[in-house]
Amino acid sequence: MNEMKKIAITLNVNNETHDVVTYPNRTLLEVLRNDLHLTGTKESCGEGVCGSCTVLINGTPVRSCLTLAIAVQGKEITTIEGLSVGEKLHPVQEAFVNHHAIQCGFCSPGMILTAFALLKENPMPTEAEIRYAISGNVCRCTGYAKIVEAIKSVAEEGR
Amino acid sequence: MELSTIWVALTKVYLFRIQYPSKMNVSIFGGPMRLPPFQYLEPINVEEALSMIATHKEKIKIVAGGTEVLNHMKLRLIEPAFVMNIGNLPSLDRVDINDTEIVIGANTRLKDIARAPLVNKRFKAISEAASQVASPTITNMATVGGNLLQNTRCMYYDQSGMVLNGLERCHKRGGTVCLAVKGSNRCFSVYQGDMAPALIAFDARCVLEKKGSTRTVPITELFTGTGITPLAIGADELLTKIIIPKPKTLCGSAYRKLRLRGSVDYPLASAAAFVSVTNDRKDTTCRLVIGAAGASPKVIDGPSGEADVEKMVQRAYEQTEGVNNLQLPGAYRRKMVSVLAKRAIAAAMDGIKEGM
Numbered sequence: 291m292n293e294m295k296k297i298a299i300t301l302n303v304n305n306e307t308h309d310v311v312t313y314p315n316r317t318l319l320e321v322l323r324n325d326l327h328l329t330g331t332k333e334s335c336g337e338g339v340c341g342s343c344t345v346l347i348n349g350t351p352v353r354s355c356l357t358l359a360i361a362v363q364g365k366e367i368t369t370i371e372g373l374s375v376g377e378k379l380h381p382v383q384e385a386f387v388n389h390h391a392i393q394c395g396f397c398s399p400g401m402i403l404t405a406f407a408l409l410k411e412n413p414m415p416t417e418a419e420i421r422y423a424i425s426g427n428v429c430r431c432t433g434y435a436k437i438v439e440a441i442k443s444v445a446e447e448g449r
Numbered sequence: 450m451e452l453s454t455i456w457v458a459l460t461k462v463y464l465f466r467i468q469y470p471s472k473m474n475v476s477i478f479g480g481p482m483r484l485p486p487f488q489y490l491e492p493i494n495v496e497e498a499l500s501m502i503a504t505h506k507e508k509i510k511i512v513a514g515g516t517e518v519l520n521h522m523k524l525r526l527i528e529p530a531f532v533m534n535i536g537n538l539p540s541l542d543r544v545d546i547n548d549t550e551i552v553i554g555a556n557t558r559l560k561d562i563a564r565a566p567l568v569n570k571r572f573k574a575i576s577e578a579a580s581q582v583a584s585p586t587i588t589n590m591a592t593v594g595g596n597l598l599q600n601t602r603c604m605y606y607d608q609s610g611m612v613l614n615g616l617e618r619c620h621k622r623g624g625t626v627c628l629a630v631k632g633s634n635r636c637f638s639v640y641q642g643d644m645a646p647a648l649i650a651f652d653a654r655c656v657l658e659k660k661g662s663t664r665t666v667p668i669t670e671l672f673t674g675t676g677i678t679p680l681a682i683g684a685d686e687l688l689t690k691i692i693i694p695k696p697k698t699l700c701g702s703a704y705r706k707l708r709l710r711g712s713v714d715y716p717l718a719s720a721a722a723f724v725s726v727t728n729d730r731k732d733t734t735c736r737l738v739i740g741a742a743g744a745s746p747k748v749i750d751g752p753s754g755e756a757d758v759e760k761m762v763q764r765a766y767e768q769t770e771g772v773n774n775l776q777l778p779g780a781y782r783r784k785m786v787s788v789l790a791k792r793a794i795a796a797a798m799d800g801i802k803e804g805m
Contacts, residue, residue, distance in 0.1 A: 293486075294486040294487070294488070297489075313486070314487065314488065314489035314532075315483070315484040315485065315486055315487055315489075316484075317484065317519075320483075336482050336523065337482075337520050337523065338516050338520060338583075338587060339713055341584070341586060344586060350589045351585075351586045351589060352586060352589055352590050353516070353586060353587070353590065356515050356516050356519045356520065356590065357515060357590070358489070358512075358515065358519070358532075358534065360489055360491075361491070361512075361515075361534045361536060361537065404586065422585060423585055425584055425585060425711065425712035425713070426583070426584025426585050426586040426587060426712055426713060427586070
């Protein structure tokens with residue numbers, strides 16, 4: 291077994307700087323949930339298949355379960371907690387609520403962040419583009435139709 | 450055989466786990482998998498990276514996107530002493546275009562390759578392959594170099610320690626049996642990369658650097674063709690660039706892939722085709738590269754008349770190793786290789802017509 295020492299790392303999460311002392315083999319997901327207590331980001335498969343651990347790094351959706359926390363120092367990390375302003379939900383979140391695009395809610399943080407990144411890059415996506423963008427996020431309640439509707443509604447209302 | 454073997458193994462290991470919980474360091478029933486311990490290295494430039502791998506050689510594992518290596522580490526298929534992250538090296542993350550070739554840095558994200566306008570227009574097979582790798586979020590992370598240098602896969606190998614502990618040790622894990630082909634004295638694991646067939650179709654080369662020397666080899670030479678050690682890259686070498694020559698004649702290309710879901714999955718059969726026509730429009734040549742057909746992509750060259758295409762497709766079928774070691778039966782995957790080969794060639798020819 292390799293000897294490992296804890297190290298200090300600095301992460302910029304939701305525009306706040308956090309200093310964490312942790313082991314180099316910790317994934318970003320583990321640090322977000324266990325050290326920073328940002329438990330909105332979920333762990334499901336742990337192997338990059340399901341998308342429930344999606345966070346944004348410099349605005350791009352990535353799998354936090356396959357990202358080393360130590361490797362993303364100095365980058366802008368956005369989690370689901372970073373979308374709303376206080377009690378006011380982000381329009382994408384609001385659309386998910388209004389269109390009943392949430393059943394058990396486990397995939398929602400990942401879905402919403404992926405949709406947020408898509409709409410930022412392409413404010414008027416077609417249905418095919420929406421479906422392609424969220425194809426790496428699994429919803430095991432299979433509520434995909436409502437999710438696509440919600441994302442479309444944000445695009446149509448031009449928010 | 451197949452799935453039932455795995456279930457028996459799982460049950461055995463589960464019972465073992467209940468009895469001796471302290472002896473297992475990997476758990477799938479007891480919670481999510483964690484990464485094994487390692488020392489983290491982050492070079493600031495390519496020179497430093499080369500000297501790090503020259504020092505630590507086999508003990509080091511290079512990570513760029515991390516989507517393959519971190520997974521294998523979680524499964525305890527590899528437990529490197531050092532992990533070197535080259536994902537943040539900007540010099541490896543760029544696409545340069547000159548008159549005769551396109552030079553892609555090994556760290557270029559697959560998403561960027563799929564979207565590059567020139568690649569999209571003239572190197573269709575490459576953009577089609579890049580956009581079909583895993584899922585969009587994965588292509589935001591995964592790099593072209595990492596995709597090329599992925600290990601071969603098999604359902605008796607890519608499993609967690611819990612499953613593998615209950616299985617007999619196979620060739621790939623240093624044992625003497627093959628669990629997919631009983632009685633075989635070699636490994637039948639499958640190379641399931643998407644990028645390699647498409648790049649080979651365009652005759653791409655890659656640059657391998659080590660401390661003090663550099664060599665440029667065709668991508669076909671990156672592969673040994675053997676399942677146990679599928680990659681022909683030294684432990685002290687770093688893949689830095691991929692060079693794609695610009696075709697001089699009118700050409701078309703395409704990539705087709707079979708998978709169970711429309712996203713996420715590795716190819717279970719795949720084919721890349723490159724068809725070119727001489728400027729006088731008399732001779733056409735075709736290069737077909739088939740993937741997920743053995744331990745390396747396989748190249749089939751030939752003229753591309755109608756009868757010749759049939760022959761090439763037949764050769765593709767003959768060269769495919771159809772073994773029951775992935776999610777679909779080997780015989781079906783083998784048939785699908787020839788179907789996809791035909792579709793890819795047809796699409797490549799349509800590409801030429803559009804270009805005319």
